[in-house]
Each structure stands twice: as C-alpha cells, then as structure tokens.
Amino acid sequence: KNEVEQSPQNLTAQEGEFITINCSYSVGISALHWLQQHPGGGIVSLFMLSSGKKKHGRLIATINIQEKHSSLHITASHPRDSAVYICAVRREGASGSRLTFGEGTQLTVNP
Amino acid sequence: DAMVIQNPRYQVTQFGKPVTLSCSQTLNHNVMYWYQQKSSQAPKLLFHYYDKDFNNEADTPDNFQSRRPNTSFCFLDIRSPGLGDAAMYLCATSSGLPISYNEQFFGPGTRLTVL
Numbered sequence: 001k002n003e004v005e006q007s008p009q010n011l012t013a014q015e016g017e018f019i020t021i022n023c024s025y026s027v028g029i030s031a032l033h034w035l036q037q038h039p040g041g042g043i044v045s046l047f048m049l050s051s052g053k054k055k056h057g058r059l060i061a062t063i064n065i066q067e068k069h070s071s072l073h074i075t076a077s078h079p080r081d082s083a084v085y086i087c088a089v090r091r092e093g094a095s096g097s098r099l100t101f102g103e104g105t106q107l108t109v110n111p
Numbered sequence: 112d113a114m115v116i117q118n119p120r121y122q123v124t125q126f127g128k129p130v131t132l133s134c135s136q137t138l139n140h141n142v143m144y145w146y147q148q149k150s151s152q153a154p155k156l157l158f159h160y161y162d163k164d165f166n167n168e169a170d171t172p173d174n175f176q177s178r179r180p181n182t183s184f185c186f187l188d189i190r191s192p193g194l195g196d197a198a199m200y201l202c203a204t205s206s207g208l209p210i211s212y213n214e215q216f217f218g219p220g221t222r223l224t225v226l
Contacts, residue, residue: 033215041148041199042219086153090215097142097205099215101153 003027006087006102013109019074021105023087026068033099034061034072035086043086046072077109114138115218117202123224124192132187132221134202143185144215145177146201154201160185189223197225 004025013019023032034046047054047061049070054061058077063070074081087102116135124130134143142161146154158167160179174196176188189196202218 031214035217040219041201041222043154043201043203043217045214045216048214097215098144098156098159099154103153104151 002103003100004087004089004102006085006105008105009103010106011108013077013107015078015109015111017077017109019077019081019107019109021072021085021087021107023070023072023102024068025070025087025089025100027089027091027100029089030092030097031090032063032070033088033090034070035088037084037086037104039083046085048090074107079109079111082108115202115204115216117200117218117221119221120219121222121224123226124189125226126194127191130189130192130223132189132200132202132223134185134187134218135183136202136204136216137183138204138206138216139182140204140206140216141182142205143179144203144205145175145185145187146203147196148199148201148220150198157187192223192225194225197223199223 007022031048031050033048036044036046049063058075060073084104084106086104088099090097114137118133144159145157148154156168157171158177174190179185199220199222201220203215205215
C-alpha cells in the first residue's frame with residue numbers, strides 16, 4: 001500500500017463545477033503539499049499545509065492531521081484547471097526534508 | 112523571474128551515450144533534489160544534496176551520478192542511458208531551514224528521450 005493515496009485517479013468535470021480531490025496518508029508528516037503539473041512537466045506548488053485550511057483564489061486546501069487526510073477543492077472550475085494534481089507529504093530527516101508523492105489525479109475540465 | 116532553472120528542457124541521447132542534465136537556482140537554498148518521473152507515475156527521488164553532503168536513495172541505480180560544484184548548480188549525470196531511463200527529470204530546491212520554511216521549489220523539468 002502506498003504511503004500516500006489519492007482519489008480519484010481521473011476526474012472529468014464540466015466548466016463551473018465544484019471539484020474535490022482527496023489525499024490520505026499513513027505516515028507522520030511535517031507538512032503536506034498540493035502540487036499542479038501541466039502537460040510539459042513543470043510542477044507548481046499550490047499549497048503547503050500543516051494544519052487547518054488555506055485559500056488562494058478559487059482553490060481551497062484543507063488538512064485533518066488526526067485523520068491523516070487532506071482535500072483540494074476547486075470552485076467554479078475552468079478548462080485551464082485541467083492538469084495533474086499531486087499530493088505530497090513532507091518528512092524531516094537529518095539530511096533535510098523529503099517528499100513522498102501520491103500518484104496524482106488527472107483533472108479534465110470540459111467547456 | 113525563474114528561480115529553479117533546468118537546461119536543456121528537452122534532451123535526446125543515444126542508448127549508452129553519457130548525458131548530463133543541469134539545474135541552477137537563484138534562491139540560495141541549501142538543499143537540491145533530483146527526481147525521475149516516468150509517464151503517468153509519481154516523481155521518484157533519486158538523490159539530494161544538503162549543502163555538499165550527498166544523499167543517495169537506496170534504489171537509485173549506479174548509472175546515475177550527481178555533482179554539486181557550488182550552491183547554485185547541481186548536475187545529473189547518466190553514465191550509460193538505457194531505454195528505461197527515458198523520463199522527465201525534475202530538479203527541486205528547499206532552504207533546509209526550520210520546518211516552516213521547507214517548501215520545495217521545482218524547476219520546469221528536462222524530458223529525456225533515449226534512442
């Protein structure tokens with residue numbers, strides 16, 4: 001079983017719909033990241049969370065440390081939101097922090 | 112302004128021909144990471160540097176080496192690329208400071224094709 005599990009793996013929505021992507025993890029973490037990867041490969045960090053909730057524009061991320069669960073919400077989705085969304089958990093070690101990644105959720109938003 | 116720069120963005124090499132991928136950063140971060148990401152898979156950490164301290168992952172093949180001549184630059188050397196090494200290679204950096212600052216910043220990636 002992967003240490004970081006995302007669901008769903010693939011998600012297709014119509015423009016304007018509210019979208020939720022879920023992430024569950026099984027290890028102790030210092031923070032959780034939500035990342036966005038567009039075709040072409042570059043990764044952009046959307047959020048870094050260690051507790052509670054963060055909001056940036058139409059994106060909202062929440063984390064429940066006790067339940068080891070996080071969600072990424074997109075309100076009023078748009079075709080330009082189409083991308084792979086990756087959940088990654090961060091653990092600290094003597095040689096610095098390291099990320100463990102989920103498999104990603106491929107989101108397609110149709111006009 | 113680009114903070115983590117990878118060159119080239121696309122690299123084509125021949126089976127067995129050594130190739131070097133480059134990463135540079137303007138953030139003055141202590142830690143630099145190299146990840147390999149194959150199609151439809153999560154990124155996989157190959158190794159990372161904490162300053163000059165090299166940390167290799169246990170399952171990283173010997174074919175992959177890295178150099179960090181100074182804070183700003185880090186190189187990934189693939190000594191004898193095989194067809195299975197075709198992938199996106201991502202460089203990332205983090206400050207290495209206390210936890211709250213340890214966000215990783217990613218470069219745009221280099222897509223390697225092996226013919």
